[in-house]
Amino acid sequence: MKELMQVKGLLFRHSDTKRWLKKPEVFALGPIDLTVNRGETIAIIGENRAGKSLLAKMLVGAVAADEGEIYLSNVSYNAAKRKSTKSYNSSNDIRMIFQHSSEAMNPGITVGMILDEPLRLNTRLSEKERRSRIEETLRKVGLLRDHVYFYRHMLSDGQQQRVALARALVLQPKILVADEPFAALDPSIRSQTVNQLLTLQKELGLSFIFISHNLGIVRHIADKVIVMENGQIVESGKTETIFRWPQHAMTKKLIMAYQSLVPQQKLN
Template sequence: MSEIMHVQGLIFRHSSKKKWLKKPEVFELGPIELSVKRGETIAIIGENRSGKSLLAKMLVGAVAADEGVIHLSNERYNAARKKTTKSYNRSNDIRMIFQHSSEAMNPGIPAGMILDEPLRLNTKMTENERKAAIEDTLVKVGLLREHYYFYRHMLSDGQQQRIALARAVILQPKILVADEPFAALDPSIRSQSVNLILKLQEEMGLAFIFISHNLGIVRHIADKVIVMDNGQIVESGKTETIFRWPQHEMTKKLILAYQSLVPQQTLN
């Protein structure tokens, strides 16, 4: 697999306002070094407030870094505040899937218009070309062409998730980033969503970076696992290596908690 993204020295510093008789809280993430290969699935795990969601937002450009460089598809992006010469979050090669798909859909706009926006803003397609691309993408994510005209209230939770996925892939990205994309779904819909993403990965050669507390899903679909604690990557490696031979104390804690919930015979 060829490398499509490389992150160097990504740092974020945040200081909360000083409160009465209390020192200001300081949170620092990084420096982060990581690489992503074509078709690779990377899971980022860690406890709450470990910095994993912040890292995901920094990777897609939704949050600016204080320092760091991101190489994506042979282009170099300076991710630091006030120094960005090219707007990183406008890159079509990396897109984000929202956790709560219903909140990402305007209830007054049909699905077709929601999917039309990224094409209208980022391509030179004609209206007919955009409509054809939208319908093809709807079919690709397991919906019907007729769903172009459906509003949010007409769609089930699973269908809304598929619209969110369609919006993420419609610009033919190379990387999808998702923060807990399956957490809000019931088990049956969650399984369908996982299988759909695996199918799209194979068809489109997508890399998938996702944050999850569900280590069962992580073990099932991830090629590589990154463990974060207090803003740092404390361990990373192939999924089975991490699950069988965790080295860092935080990794051991997370794996032990997972194993306590799973019948022991399924771990071998």
């Protein structure tokens, strides 16, 4: 596989000193090292406050690291400054899909306007070219061309999630970071969305960094699994290896909780 992203020594420290007469709370994440290959899905799992979402935001540049380097498409970025060492726009190669798609959609503008904004800000495409790209992207995520005229309240939960996916795809990135993208969907829509992502991955050669508490979906779609606890990667490996032969106590705890919900499945 072709390597798309390499993360080296990513480190974040946060100290909460605002609590009166209490010791400051310090949360440290890292150092994190990981590699993402073309067409690969990496799942990040762990309990709440393990640092999963924070790591995702650091990878896309939404939160600055204190130390570390990110190499994306062979270009090096100082993760602490979120600034490339070359003249290059990293945000076009890696995009994020958030958990609550409705909260990320402005109710006062149409789907077409939502998708047009990143194209206007990040490309030199003409209005006609942007419209063509938008319509093509809507089709790829299973929506209609006429959905460009729709507002948020006119869309179902599943359609809103597809719009969120379209917004992430419209700049034709190489890596998508998805933070619990299925949590708010009912099971039938969730299944459709998962299958849609797998189809897009096959067609476009996309890589996914996927954060989820749903280990059933993780086992279904992930090539590799990273287990986090208290801001640290405590175990990582191929998906089936992690599920069949977990080594770390946290990994065993997560797998046992998952297995208790699906007792008909055997790990060995």
